[in-house]
Amino acid sequence: MDLVVCMGEGADRDDAEALAERVNAPLSEKIGDGLTLMTDADGISLLGFGMRYQGDFEHMLPRVTRGRLSHEMLIHVAKPKGGGLSAIDATAGMGEDSFLLAACGYEVTLYEKNAVVAALLRDAMRRAENDPLLKNIVGRMHIYEGDSTEMIPDAGGTVDLVYLDPMFPARQKSGLINKKLQLIQKLEQPCVDEKTLLDAALSVQPKKIIIKRPLRGACLAGVEPSYSVKGKAIRYDCIAFPERF
Ligand SMILES: C[S@@+](CC[C@H](N)C(=O)[O-])C[C@H]1O[C@@H](n2cnc3c(N)ncnc32)[C@H](O)[C@@H]1O
Secondary structure (H helix, E strand, O other): OOEEEOOOOOHHHHHHHHHHHHHHHEEEOOOOOEEEEEEEEEEEEEEEEEEEEEEOOOOHHHOOOOOOOOOOOHHHHHHHOOOOEEEEOOOOOOOOOHHHHHOOEEEEEEOOOHHHHHHHHHHHHHHHHHOOOOHHHHHHEEEEOOOHHHHHHHOOOOOOEEOOOOOOOOOOOHOOOHHHHHHHHHHOOOOHHHHHHHHHHHHOOOOOOEEEEEEEOOHHHHHHOEEEEEOEEEEEEEOOOOOOO
C-alpha cells in the first residue's frame, strides 16, 4: 500500500522528516493517492479512501469512569487474582485494550510492529499525557516498536498477563467495521504465524494468556484454551496456569 508523509499546518519539519524516515515513506507536499500520514499542529493522523483516523484515548473515558470499567468483558477476564499487575500486550494496535488494562491497574508493556500504527499510538499517548484525566492511566502504558515475538523473550521480570489480539482473518464487510480497522487493515495482514506468537507469550511464563478471537473463529494456533468467555461478536480464550498464582 502506497504511503506518504505529509506536513500540514503547524508541523515541525525535523519531526516530519524523522517520521518519514521511521515509517520508510517519502515526505510529500501533497496528500497521496493511497495512505497519507499527516503531521500537523493536531498531531499525527492517517488519511485515505475518504477517511481520517487519529488515535484518541479521550473517547475511552466513558468506558473507564463511573464504575463502567468493571462492565468491560476484558476486565472481567483479566481481573487480577492474588495480586500481580504486570501485563504484556504483544499486539498493541491503537492501544485501546491496553488502556483498559492500565485503567484497572496493570503496568502494561505494549509491542507494535507496524511503524505507522506505532507512530499513531505514540502520538495518541503523547496527547493523553497532557490530559489530567488520562495521564495516570497512560502513564502505566509503555510502548516499544518492534516484533513482540522477537522482543518478548528478552523482556525480563515477572509477567502476570500476556494479551494477544492479532488481526482477525478479513471476514467482515468493510461497511461493518469501524474506521480504525478499515484504515489499519490496509496496512496489515492477518496474523499468519500464530504459533510463534503463542510460543513467545508462553516463554515469559505468565499466570494467564488472554486471546481475543472472533466469536466463532478458530483458536489461536489451534491450541484449546483453559476456558473461554463469549460476547456478542468476540470471545476471549484464556490459557491459565493456576499453579503460578
Ligand atoms: C487487531 S490489532 C490490535 C488492536 C488492539 N488490541 C487495540 O485495542 O487497539 C493487531 C495489531 O497487532 C500488531 N501485531 C501483530 N503481530 C505483532 C507482533 N508479532 N508484534 C507486534 N505487533 C504485532 C499489528 O501490527 C496490529 O496493529
